[in-house]
Amino acid sequence: MPAERILLAGVNHKSTPLQIRELLALTDGYEEALKRLAGIPGCRECYLLSTCNRVEILLIVEPGVRLEDELVRFLFAGRVSAGKFNEYMYLYYDEEAVNHLFMVAASLDSMIIGEAQILGQLKEAYRYASRLHCTGPLLNRLLHKSFSVAKRVRSETGIGSSAVSISYAAVQLAKKIFGSLQDKKVLLVGAGEMAELAAEHLLGQGVDEVVVANRTLSRAVDLAERFNGKAVSLAELVLQLERVDIMISSTGASGIILKKEDVRPVMRLRRNKPLFLIDIAVPRDLDPELNDLENVFVYDIDDLTSVVELNKSEREKEAVKAARIVDEEVLKFQRWYKGMAVTPTIAALQKKAREICRFELDKTLPRLQGLSEKEQQSIEKMAGAIVSKMLYDPLLFLKKDSCKQDSNVKADMLRTIFGLGDDEQ
Amino acid sequence: MTQISYLLFQTVLAATFLSCAAYIVFFISRKKEVRTLARWILTLSGILQTCYILSRYWMTGYAPVTSQHETITFFAWASTWAYLSFRWRYTVKNFGTFVSLLIFILLVIAASVSRGTAPLAPALQSPWLPIHAGVSLVAYGFLALAFCGGLMYLLQEKELKTKRFGYFFSRLPSLEALDQLNSHCLTAGFLFLTLGIVTGTLWAHQAWGTYWQWDPKETWSLITWFIYLIQVHQRLTVGWRGKRAAVMAILGFCAVLFTLWGVTFLLGGAHSYAR
Known part of the structure; x- marks a missing residue:
């Protein structure tokens, strides 16, 4: 089957x-x-x-x-x-x-x-x-x-x-472009865990100010409060680019929100001060062609990998260890998964019942004095009968093939009810 | 005295070689002790260079900036001390590797040309000689630093733009630091270059009776000066920086080298004393 x-x-x-x-x-x-x-x-x-x-x-x-x-x-x-x-x-x-x-x-x-x-x-x-x-x-x-x-x-x-994450890579790159981040300003466009983390990381490096732009202004205000910065609307994006040095973009927009033509005039106004654009949105927010502009550096999420590759070797050693743990856990899961099948559940249930029966009998029989061989056997038989009668319905329920779909649910349920341990217990 | 002077130059060459080698070892291995060692040797080389130039002065009795050998040695000296003075104010990662290599190359060239001394040509017997030639060569020293910075900038910018991070990425400083270096060296170099041309015209007026006579050396100095002028002007007005500034620093330095050698050997003219 x-x-x-x-x-x-x-x-x-x-x-x-x-x-x-x-x-x-x-x-x-x-x-x-x-x-x-x-x-x-x-x-x-x-x-x-x-x-x-x-x-x-x-x-x-x-x-x-x-x-x-x-x-x-x-x-x-x-x-x-x-x-x-x-x-x-x-x-x-x-x-x-x-x-x-x-x-x-x-x-x-x-x-x-x-x-x-x-x-x-x-x-x-x-x-x-x-x-x-x-x-x-x-x-x-x-x-x-x-x-x-x-x-x-x-x-x-x-x-x-x-702690190597996208944000770490972004900081590393920012440092190669700007040297010190002390007097730099960051513009955070959109929200999202990774973008916020990157902004936080940059703040930790002494960035001067974080400006937050969002489609919904209230969300922007919330975020800005968290970073002690100020909130602007998304319409001001290009205007803001005049004064910030790093932009992290992660909007849920389906298309590109910043094009090469938008930024070219801004660079003149910025007196060609470098601009570092980080695009962690998928689909991308920023036109990849922006990278052709002088003093503009655009990195999308894939580009950040290559930075991460640089600090790889150390982590690779740990990764070997981690892969071993994963293999171990896969084996354990496989064992549990095999046990999920109906037959092993029945066997396990019967085994457990037998064990309880044996244990209780061994505890009680020696204390009962003057029992004949035959009487002892009757007691043992009775205990066995109680157990099998108790198990009769659950086993029937388990074996019943009527709705095959649920056999796993049933096995799992029985295992839980009867405390039929898996690898963990 | 000649013997001592000769030995001094050999020592300078050896010290610079060692310093350059140590800087390269540092560049590869990134061991801080090696860099400290390299710096000390380069400082020592700078001191020895000063001694050597003084010894030449002692021997000939005039400022040793006339022959090819003397000019290049002085050029190397100016670069060394421009770097050391710079280094004293702030550090630019691995800048020393590039500069020490350039200084070493200059000294090797100086070593390969005739080191003989000759009595000073009558036209050069003037107190303007050390001022005009010295100031110009100091300018070249700073412009040489700007050239090294420009090369480093282009290397680093290429890695950042193409996003292929190779050997240089972690070893080179930030773009901002290199751009600042370019700006500083350019300002100092341009200032000295201007002074060099001004003192030159004054001397020309005294010696030849005219401020400017379109001698090839003069023309090329002016071209060089204009290249740097454009750069300084553009930086101040529209904020030229980064790659463009780096390319200009390299172009400008090529013009400097041509003014120094190309003119003398290819074009001749009234300035061609130092053959």
Whole structure:
């Protein structure tokens, strides 16, 4: 009998260039996409993660169903020319899928290895999926496990300690351009965890002022308060460029918000003082051609990688350690997953019952004096009968094949009710 | 005395070589002790250069800025002390590597031309000689620093623009520091260059009776001066900086070298004493 499969499909910064990822990123939120995904026949549980560096789908597929083509359609439909898919998309099954998920959660697959944001993004994606009841016992378990793997990797290796993130790379570059950041001004356009982190990091380096621009002014005011800066509206963007030195852009805009022609005259007004533009939005906010202007330096999220590569070797040693932890956890999960099947659950349940029975008998029988051999056997028989009668209904419930769909739920439920430990207990 | 002077120059050459080598080792290994060592040797070389120039003065009885050998040595001396004075005020990462290499090259050229002394040509027997030639060569010293800074700027800017971070990225200073260096060296160099031309015209008036006679050296000095004038002017008015300033510093220095050598060997003219 074929079992259900864990299937993971996706694109990330390693497999797919930014131009393509821009097209695939979910701009209309998780809900819509999750509903479409859950509607695919043969998909038992699903979960979806979309960040600026990756789009990943994790599915539990009904036995014997093949969903690969469906997924390709789901990911690329109408947005990328056919024939390129295989180049970009990766597919993992079962153990490999689990391994990949753990690697992602532990930030070992990140563009900036060890950055902490991915875990938050993973949790958020999971919240959406579970709220829409897209996840079931298997994915719930798997995702929770991935969170704890991430925590374990973080606490047992030094991978996060070098705190290398996009913001760190941005600061490093800013220093190569400006030397000291003491009297520099930062313009933060849009919001988002990574952008805010970068602004914070720059403030930590003694940046003079942070100006916040946002589509909604109230949001800008909130953020500005946090950075002790001032808020401006998005319409003032070009005007602000006259006086700031670093701009971090991360709006959710679907197109480019700053073009080469906008900035060229600004440079004259700035008396050619260097301008460092950081674009962490996907899709991109800034025209890549801006980089052709003299004294203007534009870095999008992929460019920042190359900076990060510079401080790689140290982290690589830690990454080896982290990968070992991931392998370990994958093995543990596999063990649990195999135990999820119905038969081992039955066996485990019966074994546990037998053990309790034996234990209690061994405790009680010696205290009962004057019992004949035959009487002892009767007591033992009675205890065994009580246990089997108690287990009869639960086992029947478990074995009943009527709604096969739920066998995992049932096994999981029984394991929980009867405290049938897995690897952890 | 000649013997001592000769030995002094050999020592200068050796010291500069060692300093340059140490700077290069520092550039590669980034060990701070090596840099300290390199700085001390370069300072020593600067002192020895001063001694050597004084010894030449002692031997010939006039300011040693006439022959090819003397001029280049003085050029190297000016670059060395311009760098050391600069270095004393603030540091630019790994600037010393580039400058010490340039100084070493200058000294090697000085070593390869005739070191003989000759009695001073009658036309040069004037108190204007040390002033005019000295001031001009000090200007060249500062402009040489601007040239090194310009090269470094272009290297670093290329890495930042193409986003391919290679060997130089972590070893070169920030663009801002290099641009500032360019601005400082240019200001000082331009000032001395102007002084050099002004003293030259005054001397010309005294010696030849005319302030300006479009001798090739004069013409090329003026061209060089204009290149730097444009740069200083543009920086002050519209804020030319960065890559453009770096390219101009390199172009300007090429003009300097041509004025110094090209004119003498290719064009001749009334200034061609120092063959």
